[in-house]
Amino acid sequence: MLKSIRGRLLLQIGLLLLTIVLVLEVVFAAAVSTYYFDSARQIVQSRAVTAATLSNQFMEGYTLPERARYILENLVPGESSRVEVLDLQGRTVVDSYGFSSEKRVRTADVRAAQQGGVGSYSGYSDAFKQRIMAVSSPLVSYGEVIGTLRFSVSTEPLYTEVAKLIGWAIAIGAAVLLLGFGLSLIIARQIVGPIKELTVISRKMATGDFTVRAVRQHDDEVGTLADSLNHMNEELSKSEKMKNDFISTVSHELRTPLTSIKGWGETLVVGGLDDEPTTMQGLSVITNETDRLIGLVEDLLDFSKYQAGEIKMRSVPVDLNLLLQQLDLQYSWSGNKRGVTLHTFLPEDPLPMHADLNRLKQVFVNLLDNAIKFSDLNGEIRLTASREDLQVHVSVEDDGEGIPAEDLEKIGRRFYKGSSKMSGSGLGLAISKEIVRLHGGRIRIESEYGVGTTVTVTLPLAVDDDLSHSGVKAHTTISNE
Amino acid sequence: MKAIKIAGLLLTLLAVSGCGRIASPGDLLHAPNLVNEEQSLYRAVQPFLPAGYQLTTPDQSDQGSAIRLADLDGDGEPELIVSYKKPDTDYEVNIMILTKKGDTWQKADQITGSAMDLDYLSVKPLLHQSSSELLLGYDSGGSGLPRELFVYSFVNGKAKELFHESYDQIAVGDLIGKGLDQIAIVPPNADAEDPHSQIRLIGEQNGALGILAKRQTDGSVLDMHIEPASASSVNGLFAQVMSTTRSGYGILLTWDNNKLVNLLSLSQQSYDKRLSRKSLKLEQPDDHPDLSATENKWWIDYPAKNRDVDGDGIWEVALPTPVPSLEKPSGTPQLWSDSYYRWDGKSTMTFVEDRFWQWGYDLRIPSRWLGKYEIELPNEQENTASEVRFVYMTNDPNNSETPKAIPLLTLRQMTAEAWDMLEPLLENRQDEYVVLSNTRVITPGSSSQVTIALLPQDNAGLTGEALQNYESLRLTLDEVRQLAGIDTDDEEEASRDVEKY
Numbered sequence: 001m002l003k004s005i006r007g008r009l010l011l012q013i014g015l016l017l018l019t020i021v022l023v024l025e026v027v028f029a030a031a032v033s034t035y036y037f038d039s040a041r042q043i044v045q046s047r048a049v050t051a052a053t054l055s056n057q058f059m060e061g062y063t064l065p066e067r068a069r070y071i072l073e074n075l076v077p078g079e080s081s082r083v084e085v086l087d088l089q090g091r092t093v094v095d096s097y098g099f100s101s102e103k104r105v106r107t108a109d110v111r112a113a114q115q116g117g118v119g120s121y122s123g124y125s126d127a128f129k130q131r132i133m134a135v136s137s138p139l140v141s142y143g144e145v146i147g148t149l150r151f152s153v154s155t156e157p158l159y160t161e162v163a164k165l166i167g168w169a170i171a172i173g174a175a176v177l178l179l180g181f182g183l184s185l186i187i188a189r190q191i192v193g194p195i196k197e198l199t200v201i202s203r204k205m206a207t208g209d210f211t212v213r214a215v216r217q218h219d220d221e222v223g224t225l226a227d228s229l230n231h232m233n234e235e236l237s238k239s240e241k242m243k244n245d246f247i248s249t250v251s252h253e254l255r256t257p258l259t260s261i262k263g264w265g266e267t268l269v270v271g272g273l274d275d276e277p278t279t280m281q282g283l284s285v286i287t288n289e290t291d292r293l294i295g296l297v298e299d300l301l302d303f304s305k306y307q308a309g310e311i312k313m314r315s316v317p318v319d320l321n322l323l324l325q326q327l328d329l330q331y332s333w334s335g336n337k338r339g340v341t342l343h344t345f346l347p348e349d350p351l352p353m354h355a356d357l358n359r360l361k362q363v364f365v366n367l368l369d370n371a372i373k374f375s376d377l378n379g380e381i382r383l384t385a386s387r388e389d390l391q392v393h394v395s396v397e398d399d400g401e402g403i404p405a406e407d408l409e410k411i412g413r414r415f416y417k418g419s420s421k422m423s424g425s426g427l428g429l430a431i432s433k434e435i436v437r438l439h440g441g442r443i444r445i446e447s448e449y450g451v452g453t454t455v456t457v458t459l460p461l462a463v464d465d466d467l468s469h470s471g472v473k474a475h476t477t478i479s480n481e
Numbered sequence: 482m483k484a485i486k487i488a489g490l491l492l493t494l495l496a497v498s499g500c501g502r503i504a505s506p507g508d509l510l511h512a513p514n515l516v517n518e519e520q521s522l523y524r525a526v527q528p529f530l531p532a533g534y535q536l537t538t539p540d541q542s543d544q545g546s547a548i549r550l551a552d553l554d555g556d557g558e559p560e561l562i563v564s565y566k567k568p569d570t571d572y573e574v575n576i577m578i579l580t581k582k583g584d585t586w587q588k589a590d591q592i593t594g595s596a597m598d599l600d601y602l603s604v605k606p607l608l609h610q611s612s613s614e615l616l617l618g619y620d621s622g623g624s625g626l627p628r629e630l631f632v633y634s635f636v637n638g639k640a641k642e643l644f645h646e647s648y649d650q651i652a653v654g655d656l657i658g659k660g661l662d663q664i665a666i667v668p669p670n671a672d673a674e675d676p677h678s679q680i681r682l683i684g685e686q687n688g689a690l691g692i693l694a695k696r697q698t699d700g701s702v703l704d705m706h707i708e709p710a711s712a713s714s715v716n717g718l719f720a721q722v723m724s725t726t727r728s729g730y731g732i733l734l735t736w737d738n739n740k741l742v743n744l745l746s747l748s749q750q751s752y753d754k755r756l757s758r759k760s761l762k763l764e765q766p767d768d769h770p771d772l773s774a775t776e777n778k779w780w781i782d783y784p785a786k787n788r789d790v791d792g793d794g795i796w797e798v799a800l801p802t803p804v805p806s807l808e809k810p811s812g813t814p815q816l817w818s819d820s821y822y823r824w825d826g827k828s829t830m831t832f833v834e835d836r837f838w839q840w841g842y843d844l845r846i847p848s849r850w851l852g853k854y855e856i857e858l859p860n861e862q863e864n865t866a867s868e869v870r871f872v873y874m875t876n877d878p879n880n881s882e883t884p885k886a887i888p889l890l891t892l893r894q895m896t897a898e899a900w901d902m903l904e905p906l907l908e909n910r911q912d913e914y915v916v917l918s919n920t921r922v923i924t925p926g927s928s929s930q931v932t933i934a935l936l937p938q939d940n941a942g943l944t945g946e947a948l949q950n951y952e953s954l955r956l957t958l959d960e961v962r963q964l965a966g967i968d969t970d971d972e973e974e975a976s977r978d979v980e981k982y
Binding site: 097 | 505513533535539545547548599616685754796917918
């Protein structure tokens with residue numbers, strides 16, 4: 001029971017309520033009985049003292065029986081107390097019912113009055129077979145106590161009333177406890193119910209059912225949990241789809257070169273190796289296609305490393321400008337099959353930064369390759385670097401087919417290839433993004449479908465400009481590769 | 482949500498039904514219900530009483546109830562006697578007699594007297610031992626006006642007047658000792674100037690009430706009672722006569738050989754021995770019709786109450802006696818104790834005890850002190866009235882020539898304010914004391930007074946025999962409480978029953 005939220009809630013709220021109710025009950029009971037008994041005593045006392053004072057003032061010198069008679073004859077009509085006049089031995093001279101008695105009353109109140117004070121007493125009276133409260137006041141004549149005026153009332157109605165009130169209080173307390181218990185049950189159900197539902201849903205999701213959706217019932221923490229569960233589900237299903245896409249893409253990418261390798265292999269087997277030019281062409285195709293396969297596999301390896309977080313940047317002070325100039329040379333000089341021309345706009349000053357140049361080169365090569373790939377035949381692409389404060393923006397711009405707006409967002413996610421029919425793993429941009437992110441920069445892609453695409457890499461620069469030496473060093477390293 | 486609504490409804494219901502009937506403490510107060518017989522008697526008389534009646538009680542009575550049971554007609558079934566006043570008539574006292582028919586009470590007769598108050602009511606057998614007469618004394622209201630005694634017999638359910646006499650003092654009891662009661666009355670003086678008065682003994686004489694004996698006095702008679710006078714269950718008439726010649730004397734009349742005699746016939750020689758507080762020898766009882774005929778009297782300097790002082794059921798005669806006081810310059814008041822003597826049934830009055838009355842406190846002087854203590858009043862004039870010291874006299878151990886007073890007990894009266902200051906001091910010093918009375922807040926205008934009894938803390942450096950004597954006289958706190966008559970029993974609520982006659 002205590003292992004469930006419901007059990008804990010019930011126990012805690014129950015205990016809290018019980019404590020509060022108990023404390024209140026005790027306070028209430030004490031207050032009520034104090035109020036009733038003190039008030040009653042005060043009422044009786046004020047009557048007794050008033051009557052005794054009157055008698056003492058106006059009947060000084062009279063004998064006790066005379067005063068007793070006067071008190072008896074002048075009782076307030078409907079006097080609610082029993083009035084007794086006692087002599088010094090505590091014998092009843094007369095009571096308000098007209099009886100006298102030889103039996104001695106010797107309770108504390110009477111003793112106090114016999115000593116000249118006002119005394120009160122509560123206790124069980126054998127005479128009346130009930131609990132009584134009595135207040136005695138001395139009757140004084142010429143400064144001498146001659147008797148006692150005693151007012152007594154039954155306290156049974158007080159006990160009954162107090163018991164009744166306490167009974168009600170206990171009933172109300174029990175009702176409050178029950179209500180609280182019920183409320184906490186409801187609250188527990190409201191909390192636990194959605195969580196249970198979510199549990200069922202998440203179990204379904206875990207088994208691969210991505211069609212289920214958590215229903216957001218309330219705008220609370222559980223609702224948020226439902227939302228994020230739904231979100232997670234969406235992401236999972238996207239990943240699932242992407243994975244499937246990727247597998248089919250990669251299979252396709254792997255099959256194309258393998259098909260041509262196999263084709264040429266069979267041709268060579270069937271045709272023999274007599275026709276040297278054909279044989280050479282076939283072998284060269286096999287070599288090229290094998291390279292493509294290797295590249296593809298390396299991309300995959302790289303990516304999985306990035307994903308696993310195994311790639312560490314070996315940051316050293318470098319000059320980005322040198323790298324870009326080198327790329328400019330490489331692409332201008334080597335040219336390409338599609339006859340795309342590269343225009344490079346670089347600043348005069350060095351662009352110092354801490355970076356892993358090999359990785360950065362991989363990024364820009366990827367961007368330039370993409371630009372060339374998506375450019376029209378004999379089109380042109382532009383590599384521009386501009387410095388802004390401590391940042392450098394390097395953009396690669398092409399006039400190619402561009403990216404449709406709906407694809408633009410997804411570009412750069414792993415395995416996403418867009419709607420283009422071009423071949424590729426769809427990993428290049430994802431890997432580039434990862435590298436740039438590890439350098440503390442970001443990649444922004446702007447594109448208009450049919451007009452062209454601009455990819456801008458923004459990287460932070462190092463504060464100190466004294467990098468020319470190390471930059472050269474980096475450059476040397478790159479040239480050596 | 483539904484549960485909350487239901488619970489809310491329940492709570493409201495609870496509150497409405499519960500709180501609607503909460504009664505205030507004042508509303509709940511009522512007198513404890515009478516139990517047993519009292520209740521049935523009280524209920525029984527209600528139907529016969531007029532609206533707005535007031536129960537009234539006699540000033541003197543053998544039993545002071547306004548509602549009482551007594552067998553008047555001697556049939557073994559008690560009658561119910563109720564005394565009451567009507568609300569609209571001031572000068573009327575009613576006595577109603579109810580008889581029991583089967584299980585219900587029925588009104589038998591009603592006696593209406595023209596009087597302010599009922600002075601006397603008793604039920605006594607005067608003529609026959611089997612039945613009783615109802616004696617009613619009416620008080621006309623004024624202090625100088627005579628009171629009227631009516632004696633009724635109750636025969637066949639009706640009250641019949643037997644006797645009627647004015648009186649000033651009344652006492653009823655069996656003086657002769659034959660099972661019938663006699664009425665002793667002092668008739669009012671016809672002439673206010675005449676100091677003489679009479680004591681008449683009225684009793685059964687040939688089947689009717691007649692005067693059995695008369696005694697002439699030379700002064701007014703006070704405090705007349707017929708009570709047991711000796712261990713041999715002889716009743717006596719106790720009274721005091723305030724004479725014009727000397728201050729007054731006590732009398733104890735008994736019936737001896739068909740004569741009324743005054744036992745307290747004390748020769749001057751015997752009287753002078755009273756300071757020793759030993760038994761007093763009586764002379765031959767005085768049977769002269771005129772009490773003033775002899776000088777052998779129980780002379781009293783002030784009227785001290787005769788009473789049963791030791792609680793053995795036999796009344797003692799009081800004799801004011803000066804207490805031994807240290808010599809003082811003139812002007813210091815003489816202090817008195819009331820010495821009580823009991824008749825031995827023959828011719829000796831046995832000393833019983835000494836009572837010292839001060840500030841409303843009736844302190845019994847321990848018998849072992851008698852003859853060994855003296856009373857000392859402080860020298861300071863202003864404090865004279867506020868402190869009394871009982872001291873033991875001995876010779877100063879250092880200077881055997883000068884006597885020395887060692888306190889045994891100090892009574893002190895002071896204002897409540899002074900007591901508030903003194904109490905912590907006494908507590909601090911761990912002094913032994915008893916608060917005898919503490920009259921606070923009772924009578925407006927009168928200042929609160931506290932009376933305490935202080936016990937000495939040491940033996941004042943006494944040695945030898947003096948120390949032994951002194952130590953034997955010292956009191957404990959419990960003794961002081963006992964001597965002062967302060968209840969030390971366990972408290973209890975008296976159980977009540979109707980007094981049966």
